[in-house]
Amino acid sequence: xxxxxxxxxxxxYLLAENLRIIQSSEVFSFSLDAVLLAQxxxxxxxxxxxxxxxxTGNGVIPLLLSARSQAHIWGIELQxxxxxxxxxxxxxxxxxxxxxxxxxxxxxxxEIIGTELYDTVTCNPPYFIHxxxxxxxxxxxxxxxxxxxxxxxEQAIQAASRxxxxxxxxxxxxxxxRLADFMxxxxxxxxxxxxxxxxxxxxxxxxxxxxxxxxxxxxxxxxIEPPLTVYTEEGEYRQEVREWLYGK
Numbered sequence: 001x002x003x004x005x006x007x008x009x010x011x012x013y014l015l016a017e018n019l020r021i022i023q024s025s026e027v028f029s030f031s032l033d034a035v036l037l038a039q040x041x042x043x044x045x046x047x048x049x050x051x052x053x054x055x056t057g058n059g060v061i062p063l064l065l066s067a068r069s070q071a072h073i074w075g076i077e078l079q080x081x082x083x084x085x086x087x088x089x090x091x092x093x094x095x096x097x098x099x100x101x102x103x104x105x106x107x108x109x110x111e112i113i114g115t116e117l118y119d120t121v122t123c124n125p126p127y128f129i130h131x132x133x134x135x136x137x138x139x140x141x142x143x144x145x146x147x148x149x150x151x152x153x154e155q156a157i158q159a160a161s162r163x164x165x166x167x168x169x170x171x172x173x174x175x176x177x178r179l180a181d182f183m184x185x186x187x188x189x190x191x192x193x194x195x196x197x198x199x200x201x202x203x204x205x206x207x208x209x210x211x212x213x214x215x216x217x218x219x220x221x222x223x224i225e226p227p228l229t230v231y232t233e234e235g236e237y238r239q240e241v242r243e244w245l246y247g248k
Contacts, residue, residue, distance in 0.1 A: 038064035059086025161189035192218035
């Protein structure tokens with residue numbers, strides 16, 4: 001299928017899923033965090049299921065999840081340029097019937113798409129607390145994606161809770177240093193943390209990625225899953241991660 005690429009855009013492969021995605025080094029390219037989130041998330045398989053990805057960027061997580069589920073998947077993205085990239089990637093992969101990209105603000109999105117209707121909400125939110133005088137990436141697109149300029153973590157957690165049906169699952173990827181915030185704010189918004197997995201770059205190194213899943217109105221029963229190590233001592237992807245990226 002022919003699609004239009006804007007300046008500095010390229011069409012990359014999602015090898016394990018045999019899909020293509022529009023990326024741009026100047027605007028947005030997905031990271032390993034998105035792949036880890038897509039693999040960690042518990043999602044419905046059936047066509048009647050409903051999944052929403054908040055802060056979807058160029059739509060990488062909906063694309064990845066489409067390979068694991070027949071459910072309808074929505075991606076919510078504030079920035080018009082990124083939403084356009086996501087919409088064109090969906091069209092290129094002929095996934096229009098399963099994936100819907102909505103250009104809009106996560107804050108208040110439930111007023112547009114409905115409250116307490118969804119089985120799973122995934123979110124790869126901005127990681128860095130916004131300080132007005134702190135140095136930001138030169139690209140405004142990257143600054144908004146990485147810093148809590150338009151959306152902070154508590155607002156993302158609150159939005160996930162409003163979207164989820166009772167028993168639905170909220171799944172986030174973030175930095176381990178924000179774990180205390182998750183443990184404070186998730187219960188505040190009726191989300192009970194149920195699963196946590198820490199990701200380490202190499203054995204013996206501190207965790208640099210946190211994966212956490214909560215259930216709306218769930219009972220208290222938190223499980224810490226075995227840690228995931230991304231690289232071998234030689235700097236190669238470990239088998240589990242390599243298969244997620246490139247397939248078996």
